[in-house]
Amino acid sequence: MKKKCLLVVLIVMFIISHTTAYAETTNQTDTDWCDTLKYAFINSLKEPIDEAIKEIYKDDTFATNEGLSWAPFQTEITEINQIYGVGGEYEITLKIYPYYRAHNTYGEDLVVVNTDGELISYEHVKTFPIIGENLD
Template sequence: MKKLTAILTLTMILVSYDTPAFSQTINEADTELCETLKYALINSLREPIDKAIFEIYKDDEDAPEGLRWDSYDTEILKIKQLYGVGGAYELTLKVKPFYRAHITYGEDIIVVSADGELIDYEHLKTYPRVYFN
């Protein structure tokens, strides 16, 4: 009987110290987690997107100097999984370069790999440039 009592007591002690682990992602951003991940992904691809914008507008004589783009105004149109789960990914983005106080100059489709390689780009539309005195 003493053995049974000792085993039950030991079992109760071990079970009571088994604290369940609940994990929760901590999002320290001003947006929902999904939006935060989207912006983080797009910002991690800044270099190939900048390269594509330079290539698209380098021969445009009317293009304003210093065209920029923002991740919050960039759309992810498609994420293509190339080699199965955990393999390479290809992202198709719609980027709207702007100048000055966010005056949109164009719309472009840019295809990049998740590891930061520029794959392809296509210019869709150019907006008329606004001139200021």
């Protein structure tokens, strides 16, 4: 009797331990999964990026009059530095292309932020020529 009970217990344990759970991630976007994560991540850093753009162009009268903007799909992640080990804080370097009006690129900037949403540093790389003569 003990052997039969032991056999039944072992069979039940074997069946329970080999149950496979299938989970599928649903991506309801127009981009593949990797791009979707990238854009979502960049969007989550909007505040420090906006702060950097505002600081970089604060003395540029054209930029302040036009109200520069930037787009996550034009933003490049150029570097990710791990600060405190796996799962800790990271510093992310982004290449931003601020634009005016209908995505007329005005500049190129490097912005460093951390995963806490803090602006670490920024650097203006270059300014592009203004398109068109009449900017009214």
